Amino acid sequence: MSDNSRNQKIIDLLNRRQTNMTVFMDEVHKPHNLAAIVRTCDAVGIGEVHAVYPEGMISSCGHTASGSNRWVETHTHNSLDEGIIPLKEQGMQVLAAHFSDRAVDFRAIDYTKPTVVLVGSELYGVTERAAEVADEHVLIPMLGMVQSLNVSVATAIILYEMQRQRETAGMYDSRQIDEQTFNRLRFEWLHP
Amino acid sequence: MSDNSRNQKIIDLLNRRQTNMTVFMDEVHKPHNLAAIVRTCDAVGIGEVHAVYPEGMISSCGHTASGSNRWVETHTHNSLDEGIIPLKEQGMQVLAAHFSDRAVDFRAIDYTKPTVVLVGSELYGVTERAAEVADEHVLIPMLGMVQSLNVSVATAIILYEMQRQRETAGMYDSRQIDEQTFNRLRFEWLHP
Ligand SMILES: C[S@@+](CC[C@H](N)C(=O)[O-])C[C@H]1O[C@@H](n2cnc3c(N)ncnc32)[C@H](O)[C@@H]1O
Ligand SMILES: C[S@@+](CC[C@H](N)C(=O)[O-])C[C@H]1O[C@@H](n2cnc3c(N)ncnc32)[C@H](O)[C@@H]1O
Numbered sequence: 001m002s003d004n005s006r007n008q009k010i011i012d013l014l015n016r017r018q019t020n021m022t023v024f025m026d027e028v029h030k031p032h033n034l035a036a037i038v039r040t041c042d043a044v045g046i047g048e049v050h051a052v053y054p055e056g057m058i059s060s061c062g063h064t065a066s067g068s069n070r071w072v073e074t075h076t077h078n079s080l081d082e083g084i085i086p087l088k089e090q091g092m093q094v095l096a097a098h099f100s101d102r103a104v105d106f107r108a109i110d111y112t113k114p115t116v117v118l119v120g121s122e123l124y125g126v127t128e129r130a131a132e133v134a135d136e137h138v139l140i141p142m143l144g145m146v147q148s149l150n151v152s153v154a155t156a157i158i159l160y161e162m163q164r165q166r167e168t169a170g171m172y173d174s175r176q177i178d179e180q181t182f183n184r185l186r187f188e189w190l191h192p
Numbered sequence: 193m194s195d196n197s198r199n200q201k202i203i204d205l206l207n208r209r210q211t212n213m214t215v216f217m218d219e220v221h222k223p224h225n226l227a228a229i230v231r232t233c234d235a236v237g238i239g240e241v242h243a244v245y246p247e248g249m250i251s252s253c254g255h256t257a258s259g260s261n262r263w264v265e266t267h268t269h270n271s272l273d274e275g276i277i278p279l280k281e282q283g284m285q286v287l288a289a290h291f292s293d294r295a296v297d298f299r300a301i302d303y304t305k306p307t308v309v310l311v312g313s314e315l316y317g318v319t320e321r322a323a324e325v326a327d328e329h330v331l332i333p334m335l336g337m338v339q340s341l342n343v344s345v346a347t348a349i350i351l352y353e354m355q356r357q358r359e360t361a362g363m364y365d366s367r368q369i370d371e372q373t374f375n376r377l378r379f380e381w382l383h384p
Contacts, residue, residue: 009337010337035342039341042336042338043332043338067338068337071337140235143208143235144236145263146259146263149235160332189337
């Protein structure tokens, strides 16, 4: 890519970035899942994600398998509460992707609202505390024998429903990030 | 699960199975991707998938990481043509998930038609031959810096659009598989 077209690509991307949409990875631990989730976030215009890593996991783990970490910032937290409470206090709706009695179909949700999509670990799913903190539980229909989808697959299905709704609502058409972030990221990405 | 509720679950699942919808994995080679794709297929009611494995790869590879292989049958082929031509001859539309000049948005497709979704390898994508054989190229919008999604993620996003359309069209409401297959699978799954 020429410098010029790269510059234009970066500007276009930053103009589409959704500042009030994020993913919270609650003890997801497989590097290929973390990488696939971050990659999907970049693709739908999410610039910042949150993670709590399982105890003992080296937190750099998420940073091995994917170039997407250059474009998407991961905020790591020592606990769920440390990460999620501030997001709730900003007025974001927290949706736990979680099978429970109170779960609603993921397509019934309004994703144009400020939204956190919280996903759980490969083995144990969403923790009790996360389920409690969440405003809603959302569920992707499963019509087969297997009980759950791969976590990066489930995240992506929800994020592309968000992308569809926000596209329809025109939310990708005007810049959301502030001037300062725009200029900083543009500079950093243009001059690696 | 009790034998009775397992029996009912199996009957319900078989009644929802989509016989004229399949996925073709063209040289996808990472076991976790193959496993995630098969798992998603089970979840949307696809009972048979097709694969060509890259040369040298032990074809049992796809069978390690996932229990879904019990519920979804993988037909392996020695070449793309060997696998895809018979499907085309049955009148199925072949959609290659592929970035090209002739690619259309994946949501613009009618998935209620008999459909093969063909996906390409992690590194090289869809081959020239596969792109040529395909009736359409479909593409999931990418709004970020990264060029492509993880292959199991891309497959799942397309399959859940299919699920949405077929649900709306009532295609999960009446049995598609023949009596013989129904009885065989029911027997096999109930008596492991
Ligand atoms: C492999 S699943 C965890 C399965 C775990 N055994 C359980 O019972 O929750 C990992 C995560 O993916 C997400 N997930 C998987 N399938 C989902 C579905 N059909 N609907 C919503 N979320 C799903 C959830 O966030 C879940 O915590
Ligand atoms: C990781 S991608 C291959 C990338 C490869 N470098 C290329 O240029 O094609 C693996 C496969 O996932 C599917 N895929 C990934 N992102 C996609 C998207 N945005 N739209 C459609 N298919 C996609 C395609 O089938 C692709 O062949």
